[in-house]
Amino acid sequence: MNNNQHNINYQDAPALSGGCYSENKLQKLGLPNLTGKKFLDLGCNMGFYCKYAQTQGALRVVGVDIDKQVINSARQSNDGIEFFDSGWDNFPSGEFDVIICLSAIHYAKDPIELIENIRNHLSPGGLLILEGGVVGIGKNLQSDLLIPSWRQVGDRCRHLSEGFVKNHLLAGFNWRLNGESELRGGDNIPRYVIHATPKDPDVVTRSATIWHLDIQEYAACLALSASTIVKNMPSFNYVQQLGSISAEFTSNNLIPIISAPDNFEAFIDDLLFALMPIKAFTRLHLAQNLPSHFLKLLETRLSNAGIIVINP
Numbered sequence: 001m002n003n004n005q006h007n008i009n010y011q012d013a014p015a016l017s018g019g020c021y022s023e024n025k026l027q028k029l030g031l032p033n034l035t036g037k038k039f040l041d042l043g044c045n046m047g048f049y050c051k052y053a054q055t056q057g058a059l060r061v062v063g064v065d066i067d068k069q070v071i072n073s074a075r076q077s078n079d080g081i082e083f084f085d086s087g088w089d090n091f092p093s094g095e096f097d098v099i100i101c102l103s104a105i106h107y108a109k110d111p112i113e114l115i116e117n118i119r120n121h122l123s124p125g126g127l128l129i130l131e132g133g134v135v136g137i138g139k140n141l142q143s144d145l146l147i148p149s150w151r152q153v154g155d156r157c158r159h160l161s162e163g164f165v166k167n168h169l170l171a172g173f174n175w176r177l178n179g180e181s182e183l184r185g186g187d188n189i190p191r192y193v194i195h196a197t198p199k200d201p202d203v204v205t206r207s208a209t210i211w212h213l214d215i216q217e218y219a220a221c222l223a224l225s226a227s228t229i230v231k232n233m234p235s236f237n238y239v240q241q242l243g244s245i246s247a248e249f250t251s252n253n254l255i256p257i258i259s260a261p262d263n264f265e266a267f268i269d270d271l272l273f274a275l276m277p278i279k280a281f282t283r284l285h286l287a288q289n290l291p292s293h294f295l296k297l298l299e300t301r302l303s304n305a306g307i308i309v310i311n312p
């Protein structure tokens, strides 16, 4: 997030101005009994959930946020809780029984690295609770990418997709959907709560996996954010145009939009942003459901960026 004034008013309770309904979200998290537990909140904002953990008798409570203003504010009213303002790339020391990361992983530069760090800091039997927007749940999409977006609050982010969670992000975990989460304005992506526990010694490397991209599906996922995308952002035009297509995407209705001269570079820039966590690591399988000249162009751009495209 690039704008402190949004963070300072983020956490709140119903009927107050922050409007993210922290109390309601709390009910949906399915937190375990926290008595005597070590609890960590990554992207803790003003410390609402840290404070809750403390009232539940947690032994150690740590909150991490990159926004100094919210951490200063959190420190003022939460004695006995450790707050760090250096961001989750500087992971706090020690092991934790419960780590939560709510409405925040979409800002991670490298979500896979963040999850690896979390895994390394969970105590045996520890629980990760992840909450946020996930695209394509239950839709059995073939693509397993992150889905980029520019949102009205002014930040560029990448939403999780079901395939990304299953095949890459949480491949080293046993995980389940705990249910839907509290909706919050700013995007149209449905939100979920995920509970995850690390699998027994199991090293999952991203270089070992093949990633999948079907541009028709990917476009349908991008179109979900059409009504919330920030005007004047490079992606605005083409995402709006994608959003205006109500029928299924096909080669015929998609190619004129994404290959238009005004749109193509923004489309490629977003795609490379979506692929950032994998590039230079592994191989991408590209669905062959678009005209071959367009696929060729795409392959060239991807391979120039260090991504190996395979078509088995």
Ligand SMILES: C[S@@+](CC[C@H](N)C(=O)[O-])C[C@H]1O[C@@H](n2cnc3c(N)ncnc32)[C@H](O)[C@@H]1O
Pocket: 001, 007, 010, 011, 020, 022, 042, 043, 044, 045, 046, 064, 065, 066, 067, 070, 086, 087, 088, 089, 101, 102, 103, 104, 107, 108
């Ligand atoms: C949308 S708010 C969610 C706050 C809180 N987790 C909640 O659900 O109420 C996202 C938070 O993530 C924080 N954040 C973004 N990037 C971060 C990073 N690299 N390290 C730690 N926190 C970060 C932001 O400053 C912001 O407070």
